[in-house]
Amino acid sequence: MSLMDAAREVREKAYAPYSKFKVGAALRAEDGQVYVGCNVENVxxxxxxxxxxxxxxxxxxxxxxxxxxxxxxxxSAHPVTPCGGCRQKIAEFAAPEVTVTMGTMAGLSVTMTVAELLPGAFGPGHMETE
Structure with a gap:
C-alpha cells in the first residue's frame, strides 16, 4: 500500500462532525514503518x-x-497542506529535504520538501546560547 493510500484509508476514520472536513495523514519513519493519523475534532x-x-x-x-x-x-479542490503548527511538528522529526505529498480525493497531488513548506523553521539551533 502506498503512503497516500494509507492516508486515504485512515481519513475515513476521522472524527469531523463539526467541519465535515476529514483529513488523513501517513508517514514513513526511518525504520520503514508507516504510521497514520486522522483529524479528531472537539466541540x-x-x-x-x-x-x-x-x-x-x-x-x-x-x-x-x-x-x-x-x-x-x-x-478539497486543491491538495491539502499541513497547517502551520503541523509544519513545525513535521520539521521537528524530518530533515529539510524530506518530501511531503499533499493530495485530494480526486487524485490531484503536489509534493514539496519540508524546507519548502516551512522556510526558516525554528529548530534546535535556535535554543543554543552563546
Whole structure:
C-alpha cells in the first residue's frame, strides 16, 4: 500500500462532525514503518487534533523518531497542506529535504520538501546560547 493510500484509508476514520472536513495523514519513519493519523475534532474549538499530529504521536508511541516521507489527503479542490503548527511538528522529526505529498480525493497531488513548506523553521539551533 502506498503512503497516500494509507492516508486515504485512515481519513475515513476521522472524527469531523463539526467541519465535515476529514483529513488523513501517513508517514514513513526511518525504520520503514508507516504510521497514520486522522483529524479528531472537539466541540470546544480549537481543541481538536490534526491528522499529521496524530500520525507523529503514533510514531513516537512506537519508539520511532525520524520521518523520511509524509502524505496528507483531504476532500478539497486543491491538495491539502499541513497547517502551520503541523509544519513545525513535521520539521521537528524530518530533515529539510524530506518530501511531503499533499493530495485530494480526486487524485490531484503536489509534493514539496519540508524546507519548502516551512522556510526558516525554528529548530534546535535556535535554543543554543552563546
Amino acid at each position: 470546544a474549538y480549537p481543541e481538536g487534533t490534526c491528522a499529521e499530529a496524530g500520525a507523529i504521536a503514533a510514531m513516537c508511541a512506537a519508539g520511532a523518531r525520524r520521518i523520511v516521507e509524509v502524505a496528507v489527503i483531504g476532500d
